[in-house]
Amino acid sequence: MADHGLKFEIESKTVAEFRSLDKSGELILQPEYQRQAVWPERAKVSLMETILLGYPIPEIYLSYETSPDGEQIASVVDGQQRLTSLLDFLKNKFPLDGLEDETLSGKFEGKFFKDLPDDVRQEFFQYRFPIRRLSNLADEFVRAVFARVNRVNMVLTEQELRNALLPGPFNDFLKDCAAHQISTVSGVFSGERRKRGGDLEFYAEIFGTCIFGLSNKKTELNERYDKISADFEEYQDRSVEFLELLTLLSETIKWVGRTRWSNIVDMFTLLHASWKLREELGNATPSQKAEIRELLDLFQRAVSARKRNGENGESVDLLASLANALDMTADEVEGIVEEYTSGIRNSSDLGSRRVRSQQLTLVLSKKLKS
Structure with missing residues (x-):
């Protein structure tokens, strides 16, 4: 097995923590090699429904860079669509239209995040995403991880993989x-x-x-x-x-x-x-x-x-x-x-x-x- 000194630490982050990272500018949702957000609204709503139900979601890959002054930035290597959808929902950019779960549909169909009851929003903020943390990796290795993960998952086009692997x-x-x-x-x-x-x-x-x-x-x-x-x-x-x-x-x-x-x-x-x-x-x-x-x-x-x-x-x-x-x-x-x-x-x-x-x-x- 190749050893590049890569560090893949497993941790978790709450919805509230992701919102704080986004607000402070410490979260880079779309690094240069990432594709644009392309999820249709039904996919975004399905993700929000999964969170409301408390069901698990596949892990997010984050690449952390720490400066000599202690400033830290987290770039999304895999999970951009999920996090973009999440943050858009928190900003009331789309409602919960087309919920599949009957109980949730009866309570929250057509509602924006701001319309949800206080206890539901509080619980939503506490939902934890599994995180695969990549620490201080060279850009070439981050790109390689991005391409490899997405190739395995078959979610990128050939050109999106080229963009990731062949910058310049x-x-x-x-x-x-x-x-x-x-x-x-x-x-x-x-x-x-x-x-x-x-x-x-x-x-x-x-x-x-x-x-x-x-x-x-x-x-x-x-x-x-x-x-x-x-x-x-x-x-x-x-x-x-x-x-x-x-x-x-x-x-x-x-x-x-x-x-x-x-x-x-x-x-x-x-x-x-x-x-x-x-x-x-x-x-x-x-x-x-x-x-x-x-x-x-x-x-x-x-x-x-x-x-x-x-x-x-x-x-x-x-x-x-x-x-x-x-x-x-x-x-x-x-x-x-x-x-x-x-x-x-x-x-x-x-x-x-x-x-x-x-x-x-x-x-x-x-x-x-x-």
């Missing part, structure tokens, strides 16, 4: 991408996807694709992520270019409502195809950029029309406009749109990705060289 400049770059205006204006990431690190994983995958080429997502993402994270300095210049490309596209694409580019699959293809032509796109004149803006809008509308079999001649009109913009025949453009649309099926398959990227690259390069 690559992770910071991915956060810059996720915070970029294109992520907002495109509407490509749902709130739930963001909470679970799906936006970071998307940018990690597309950046890796831009550097190393197309692949099947599941087979090479982790390997590429590890490689870039371990030697990010080697990819620093290209990370700057990538952020510049995001800015260029955010200012070029016609973001009106949801478009094809609001879908993960199509955004992935747009970024990959644009990366290959980033120098030409960057050097395009204002009039060329305006033409590309209209071209990409026509293209995504034609693909959407093709996918729904184009009502009332919609596809025909769009294909004609696209053919005119590209100085190609209607049959040639129809072939491009049909190929791209076929590549949307089995979207993460390497062959499908290749087809989509080839067709969109063809469209963009045709306009840039005209």
